[in-house]
């Protein structure tokens with residue numbers, strides 16, 4: 003069996019974002035393995051631990067993405083493939099770039115994060131599934147293999163459902179599915195020796211990024227001292243009623 | 250031709266469909282074409298209502314929702330109508346199955362857009378990125394698949410005619426088998442549509458303490474939200490989670506009680522008009538994102554807030 007996790011590297015959400023010209027400038031940001039993709043890596047590892055076989059991490063993005071692939075290797079993935087591409091790429095183009103590698107790997111199943119923490123896209127799972135001609139289960143919160151099928155629970159817009167799907171299939175991952183492990187020191191040492199195969203991305207971008215702008219709404223920041231809770235609460239309610247006019 | 254995917258609850262079109270229609274009509278006008286609708290249903294669909302909004306209506310009854318069947322239905326309608334653009338309301342489900350559609354059409358996918366227009370044969374749009382912190386301007390050549398972020402666009406009015414209804418024959422596709430549907434219990438105002446949201450975080454300390462959160466929400470005619478920490482602790486259902494993996498809300502008033510203000514939480518609420526925070530830690534990140542706040546113990550402040558709101562109402 004072969005379990006593939008598709009990952010990207012993104013800025014840590016807590017790090018300060020700057021805009022330089024008309025692009026987000028990531029040079030000062032801490033870059034991490036997308037936390038949504040971490041659930042995919044963890045699930046691939048658990049499936050391998052339970053059912054045997056191989057766990058492969060496929061990373062898409064610029065040279066620095068190799069760090070995120072190393073993180074996944076340090077968590078325990080067996081080997082990596084890095085599809086190298088500089089710049090913005092929409093999910094259809096990313097799927098185009100990954101389909102050849104994924105077909106070659108012929109995985110039992112493919113996992114990837116439910117939403118990207120940089121471009122906020124939720125479509126990669128669906129696009130990959132279409133590229134591979136297999137079903138997709140989005141926002142998975144439970145996953146078990148049963149022979150050549152999988153039983154999974156996933157979220158819908160309203161509620162959730164249990165499904166059964168013939169493998170191979172694509173699953174998008176999220177919180178609740180598992181608790182991602184931390185890389186251990188021996189894991190980090192071992193990861194240095196694991197193979198990362200480099201592939202130049204072949205894709206035709208379908209979406210062009212024109213500009214990016216930080217638009218964090220400036221807030222009033224009127225913070226009251228709550229030592230006298232009754233007085234503070236009354237003042238807050240007055241402000242919400244008279245100034246903000248929202249109650 | 251522009252194709253609009255009409256989302257519904259079996260009885261009525263959802264509000265998001267009327268927003269998507271407005272965008273689809275704008276694009277169709279710029280392209281000099283018409284608007285066709287596609288109405289996919291598990292069993293029942295508001296066909297008569299939908300006919301009033303479009304010039305041709307494609308329908309198919311497909312059984313339980315799966316991304317594959319819905320993608321196949323939209324693709325079939327796109328083919329039948331010769332659409333150059335597919336417009337749909339943005340939802341978790343639509344963003345998953347339209348990834349399939351966009352790939353199949355090798356189309357530019359513009360997800361969760363705030364606005365869109367045709368310019369020099371390309372569709373330009375704006376959308377949020379980086380967990381809702383950045384606004385991106387993007388463009389794609391036709392064909393495009395575009396989803397419309399809720400509450401961004403005026404609602405379309407009926408056209409005054411009744412569209413011809415065309416039943417689609419959707420091909421069988423390999424898909425998932427739905428074993429069991431777990432319905433969310435619905436009570437009070439819907440979280441994503443509420444104009445006031447009162448969210449409790451781990452600082453509330455217990456599931457029982459949410460009784461007061463519910464009371465304040467009810468007084469303000471709003472809905473209760475929760476952080477992931479609260480959902481993980483089992484104090485509140487996942488349906489109430491606000492954030493990157495939960496729901497995105499944009500009320501006039503968002504009250505965060507005992508919430509630290511992690512980015513993944515902010516991603517679901519940082520576009521609210523006014524943000525209010527109550528936290529005992531003056532250094533809590535939430536205060537940087539708040540219009541009003543109280544530094545204090547939520548167990549003392551919340552009962553006082555409830556009393557103050559009651560007093561105001563009298």
Ligand SMILES: Cc1cc2nc3c(=O)[nH]c(=O)nc-3n(C[C@H](O)[C@H](O)[C@H](O)COP(=O)(O)OP(=O)(O)OC[C@H]3O[C@@H](n4cnc5c(N)ncnc54)[C@H](O)[C@@H]3O)c2cc1C
Nearest residue numbers: 450451452476477478492493494495507509513514529547
């Ligand atoms: C991939 C990913 C996705 C995620 N998605 C989401 C999501 O959708 N939604 C979400 O919410 N989180 C999400 N998270 C988790 C997020 O990072 C935070 O862990 C979470 O939001 C913290 O919840 P909290 O603020 O309730 O708890 P804490 O961080 O524990 O904060 C509790 C706060 O309460 C205050 N407090 C304690 N006692 C009192 C008191 N008596 N009175 C007043 N204040 C008090 C404390 O000072 C503190 O600031 C996600 C994380 C990841 C990695």
